[in-house]
Amino acid sequence: MPQTNEREVVTVGILALQGAFAEHQVMLQKLSLKRKVVIVLIRQPEDLDKCDALIIPGGESTTIALLARLAGLLEPLREFLKAKPVWGTCAGAILLARAVAGAKRGGQELLGGISVAVERNGFGSQVESFEAPLEVDGLRESNRAFHGIFIRAPVVMSLDPTPTDPPIQIISRISTSLLPEGQTAVPDDEDDTDPRDPRTIVALRQGLHLLTTFHPELTKDDRFHEYFIRECVLPTLSRASSPAA
Numbered sequence: 001m002p003q004t005n006e007r008e009v010v011t012v013g014i015l016a017l018q019g020a021f022a023e024h025q026v027m028l029q030k031l032s033l034k035r036k037v038v039i040v041l042i043r044q045p046e047d048l049d050k051c052d053a054l055i056i057p058g059g060e061s062t063t064i065a066l067l068a069r070l071a072g073l074l075e076p077l078r079e080f081l082k083a084k085p086v087w088g089t090c091a092g093a094i095l096l097a098r099a100v101a102g103a104k105r106g107g108q109e110l111l112g113g114i115s116v117a118v119e120r121n122g123f124g125s126q127v128e129s130f131e132a133p134l135e136v137d138g139l140r141e142s143n144r145a146f147h148g149i150f151i152r153a154p155v156v157m158s159l160d161p162t163p164t165d166p167p168i169q170i171i172s173r174i175s176t177s178l179l180p181e182g183q184t185a186v187p188d189d190e191d192d193t194d195p196r197d198p199r200t201i202v203a204l205r206q207g208l209h210l211l212t213t214f215h216p217e218l219t220k221d222d223r224f225h226e227y228f229i230r231e232c233v234l235p236t237l238s239r240a241s242s243p244a245a
Contacts, residue, residue, distance in 0.1 A: 009036050010233055013051035015077075016041035017067040019059015019091055023217040027225045037229065045076040053085040053233040056092030056111075058151070058215045061120065064091055065109040074109065081113040085232040087210040089217060094118055094154050096211055101157060114206045115161040115168070116198075118154040118213075129153075132178040134214075136203060137171045138231060139223045146221060148174070148202060148214040156201040156213065166207035173200040208232055 012028060014021045021041065028037050040050050048054070054077075056064070068074050080086065081096075088096040099117035100108045108120070129152065133145035159168050203212045210232055216224035 009038055010229060011038045011040060011050055011052045013040045013042040013048060013054045015056045016043055018063050019057040020217050021057045024055050024057050027217050027222050030222045031226055033229060045072055048076050048080050052237060054080060056088040056095055058090030061091035061094040062108055065095060077111050081111055085208040085236055086113060087228045089212050090153055090215055093211045093213050094120060114209050114211050115165050116156055117158045117160060119157050120154055121152045132174055134172050134174060139227055147219050149218045150214045153213045156198045158198055169205040170201050171205060172203035174202050208236060
C-alpha cells in the first residue's frame with residue numbers, strides 16, 4: 001500500500017466540548033482537495049499537538065469556555081492561537097474576540113486572537129434567528145451567494161487592531177435590508193447604510209485567523225471550509241516546509 005507523505009496531509013482539530021462540532025466534521029469530510037484532511041476532535045490539551053489548524057464551533061460560548069477551563073484547555077488554546085490558524089463560528093467568533101458585551105453574569109472568558117469587540121446575541125434571541133444570502137469575497141464561485149444561518153448571532157461592534165497587529169480583512173457584510181422586519185443591529189436613529197459600520201460585518205480575517213458570526217457548518221455548502229483550508233491553513237504549511245523556514 002502506498003504511503004502518504006506527511007506534507008500531503010492537513011490535520012484540522014475541532015474543539016469538541018459543546019456545540020456544532022459534528023457538523024463541522026461532516027463538512028470537512030466532504031471536501032475534495034489535493035491534500036488529505038485528517039480531523040481530530042479536541043477534548044484535551046495533548047490533542048492540539050497533532051493539529052495544523054483549529055475550528056471552534058457554534059454553540060454556547062460561556063459553556064464552551066467553562067468546559068475548556070475544566071479540561072485544562074484555555075491556556076493551550078491561547079498558545080495555539082499565537083502560531084496556527086483558527087476559525088471561530090458564532091460562539092467560536094465570540095471566543096476569538098478580545099472584548100465582549102452582553103456577557104452573562106460572572107463575565108465571559110475569551111481566547112482573544114482577533115482584535116475585535118463583539119456583542120453576544122447582537123441580532124436578537126433564539127426566536128429572532130434568521131437566514132440571509134451573503135456575498136463573500138474569495139469563495140469559490142464567489143458570484144454565487146452563500147446561505148448565512150444566524151442563530152443568536154454575535155455582532156461585531158468595533159475593529160480594534162493595534163499598530164503591531166496584522167491588518168483586518170473584511171470578507172462579508174450583511175445588508176440590513178435582509179434582516180427580518182423590526183430587527184436590526186443598528187439603532188433606528190442611526191444610519192444603517194454606512195458601509196464602514198462594523199455592525200454589518202459577518203465574516204473577517206486577521207492574520208492566520210477567520211471569524212464568522214453565522215453558521216457555515218449548518219448548510220450543505222462546503223465553500224467556507226474549503227476557503228479556510230485554502231487561504232488560512234495551506235499557506236502556513238507551505239511556509240513551514242520551505243527550506244528557509
